[in-house]
Amino acid sequence: MKIIGLTGGIASGKSTVSKILENLGAVIIDADIIARKIVEKGKPALKDIVAYFGEEVLLENGELNRKKLGSIVFKEPLALKKLNEITHSRIKEEILKEINWYKQYQPNHVIIVDAALLIETNLKDIVEEVWLVVVSEEQQKHRLMERDQLTAKEAEDRITAQMAIGEKLSYAHKLISNQGSYEELEKQVKKIWEMMEKT
């Protein structure tokens, strides 16, 4: 079994790359999906969030108001730090659990851990290789504003809340450029996959 960490800035194209890899036969562990699970209603992480941020970050049905919390943390580094303290160890624990499940029941698969914060949270230490999706900041901002209907300022705040791409480069074993078309992306990903299969 091989474990690859797939990372890159927000809206760089990790989920898009994951889909291509899934079609090639990989199994995907998506950190964003896990991050959503650990803050479901009744979970300890949601209780900790409410204790710190107040009931105003809840929807009327008691679920987390993600839009509201996002609007607080991405413009206030101290608030983001607190949210990270509440969530990151729990996200890592779940990712490790999923990896162990695959090790036991589907040991022949390639596992892709898709996580924007793979390097920041030291998840890089549990993967064998880091694949980094790279786009220009202009392209990233454009795709982010369009996908999430954000203003330029909101998109910039989200981008600067993450480690600069230049700093991530030194951890990467493979670079995937997503500056161009989907077809170009698919071609690159297939090539990297085939190279990996040969080693």
Ligand SMILES: CC(C)(COP(=O)(O)OP(=O)(O)OC[C@H]1O[C@@H](n2cnc3c(N)ncnc32)[C@H](O)[C@@H]1O)[C@@H](O)C(=O)NCCC(=O)NCCS
């Ligand atoms: C702040 C929250 C509620 C906003 O939710 P929302 O639905 O708007 O965004 P979503 O969760 O889909 O995240 C979208 C992208 O934002 C970026 N992002 C999310 N959390 C963080 C963070 N703590 N620091 C920097 N970037 C982040 C990532 O690139 C992620 O892919 C949510 O992102 C959250 O709970 N974040 C803390 C957990 C976390 O670190 N998740 C990322 C795991 S890699």
Ligand SMILES: Nc1ncnc2c1ncn2[C@@H]1O[C@H](COP(=O)(O)OP(=O)(O)OP(=O)(O)O)[C@@H](O)[C@H]1O
């Ligand atoms: N090559 C491409 N050409 C055009 N649009 C693209 C391309 N790759 C990705 N996109 C679009 O850009 C947006 C961001 O891509 P994606 O959601 O895969 O990023 P991500 O890195 O997974 O984001 P996040 O960090 O928020 O999870 C999406 O709307 C996606 O459809």
